[in-house]
Each structure stands twice: as C-alpha cells, then as structure tokens.
Amino acid sequence: MTNINLEKKHAGVAASELIDDGMVVGLGTGSTVDFFLKALAERVELEHLSIVGVTTSFKTAARAQQLGIKVLDIDDAPMIDITIDGADEVDQHMNGIKGGGAAFLMEKIVAKNSKKIIWIVDSQKVHEKLGQFPLPVEIVPFGSGKLIAEFATQHLYPILREKDGKPIITDMGHFIVDLHLETIDQPHELGNYLDRRVGVVEHGLFLDTVDEIIIGTSHGIEKIKRGGFQKF
Numbered sequence: 473m474t475n476i477n478l479e480k481k482h483a484g485v486a487a488s489e490l491i492d493d494g495m496v497v498g499l500g501t502g503s504t505v506d507f508f509l510k511a512l513a514e515r516v517e518l519e520h521l522s523i524v525g526v527t528t529s530f531k532t533a534a535r536a537q538q539l540g541i542k543v544l545d546i547d548d549a550p551m552i553d554i555t556i557d558g559a560d561e562v563d564q565h566m567n568g569i570k571g572g573g574a575a576f577l578m579e580k581i582v583a584k585n586s587k588k589i590i591w592i593v594d595s596q597k598v599h600e601k602l603g604q605f606p607l608p609v610e611i612v613p614f615g616s617g618k619l620i621a622e623f624a625t626q627h628l629y630p631i632l633r634e635k636d637g638k639p640i641i642t643d644m645g646h647f648i649v650d651l652h653l654e655t656i657d658q659p660h661e662l663g664n665y666l667d668r669r670v671g672v673v674e675h676g677l678f679l680d681t682v683d684e685i686i687i688g689t690s691h692g693i694e695k696i697k698r699g700g701f702q703k704f
C-alpha cells in the first residue's frame with residue numbers, strides 16, 4: 473500500500489470507530505471514504521450494528537449496498553446523526569474544497585442535513601490557504617458557455633471538466649467547471665459571488681461546515697477540532 477493510501481486508511485478506520493449502533497450515517501464519496509466504508513461494513517457484520525446510510529453519490533450508494541450497508545433515500549431518512557466525508561483540500565480554519573469526484577452537490581445537501589460532520593483526509597491535503605486544488609462549480613448546461621466566459625472575465629480561470637472530449641455530467645445532470653485559482657484569499661466573498669450567479673447550482677467551497685477533520689498520517693491520525701489541534 474502506498475503511503476498516501478495508508479494515511480487514507482488510518483483516517484477511514486478512525487472515522488468508522490465513531491459510529492454507534494442505531495445511527496443514521498451520511499456516507500461521503502471518494503477513495504478515502506472507501507476505506508471508511510470497508511471498515512464500517514466490517515463493524516456492521518462483526519458487531520451486528522443496526523445503522524442506515526444516506527449516500528452522497530450513485531457510486532457510494534452502489535458501493536455501500538455491495539458492502540452490505542443498508543441505504544435510505546435522504547427524503548425517507550430522519551435527521552442524519554453523523555456524516556463522514558472526504559475533502560480535496562482543507563485549511564487550518566477548517567474550511568475546505570470538495571468535488572474532485574464531482575459529488576459535492578449531493579455532499580452539501582447531506583451535510584446541511586447532518587448533526588455532525590467529519591472529514592477524513594490524508595496529510596497532503598492540509599494547506600495554509602485554499603486554492604491549490606481547483607475549485608469545482610456545478611452549473612446547468614444551458615448557457616454554460618456564457619457563464620464560463622463571465623468567470624474568465626472575472627479572472628477565475630475556468631476550465632470545463634471533460635472526459636473523452638465531452639463534458640462530464642454529474643449525478644444530478646449538470647456540468648462541472650473547475651476554477652484554477654492557486655490561492656483563495658477571501659473564500660467567503662468568492663462563495664457569495666458564486667451563490668449569486670444564475671446558472672450556478674452549487675460550488676465546492678465548504679465554509680464553516682465541518683466539526684472535526686481527521687488527518688491520516690503514516691503512523692496514525694491527527695485531528696483538527698474547532699478551537700484546537702490534537703495529535704493522537
């Protein structure tokens with residue numbers, strides 16, 4: 473296993489230990505979350521945990537079911553007790569960029585309906601300021617060219633996300649534009665600007681959202697919690 477995967481595994485396994493019997497659990501998306509799902513599925517089987525998952529992508533829904541984790545539609549589920557999700561970049565203020573896997577719209581909806589939110593990341597994703605990871609913005613296909621041109625005039629360096637020469641389509645049927653900013657000095661202002669654009673469905677800035685970040689390291693984990701940094 474590579475060092476990065478070992479870090480992801482440490483974070484995912486630590487997060488699985490936070491799940492109690494009877495919980496409604498928000499299940500994030502991505503390769504780090506996959507380690508969490510595997511560890512959680514083991515606990516469900518060995519300890520006969522009765523939990524249900526609310527998923528943040530079609531991919532996670534399929535994976536959870538494959539692993540034997542019961543899944544509920546968000547509208548059929550009560551309030552989510554805890555959501556475990558990955559992130560692409562986090563800063564020391566506990567803000568983050570998500571959406572490298574194009575799942576951030578559903579992830580944000582699940583997060584908004586969760587009592588507690590925990591992110592699991594490897595140590596390479598912690599930066600002083602956000603922006604090294606391109607900021608994903610989910611937009612409606614109609615008029616997307618005009619919106620992308622507007623982003624370019626605002627010096628947001630937009631690139632339409634494509635695969636095999638075609639725009640990728642999200643689970644909810646939209647396009648993704650990645651803003652190649654390098655540094656985001658004022659994330660709240662940028663988030664407000666994006667929130668006001670017609671045609672923007674959601675953006676990947678998750679500000680003041682998460683309660684705790686579990687950072688995998690080669691030897692274990694570290695945690696960033698509101699109000700302090702803890703080593704474990």
Ligand SMILES: O=C[C@H](O)[C@H](O)[C@H](O)COP(=O)(O)O
Nearest residue numbers: 502503504558571573574575
């Ligand atoms: O859209 C994808 C999600 O926001 C993921 O949680 C994020 O991209 C992190 O994924 P990974 O754990 O694979 O780096």
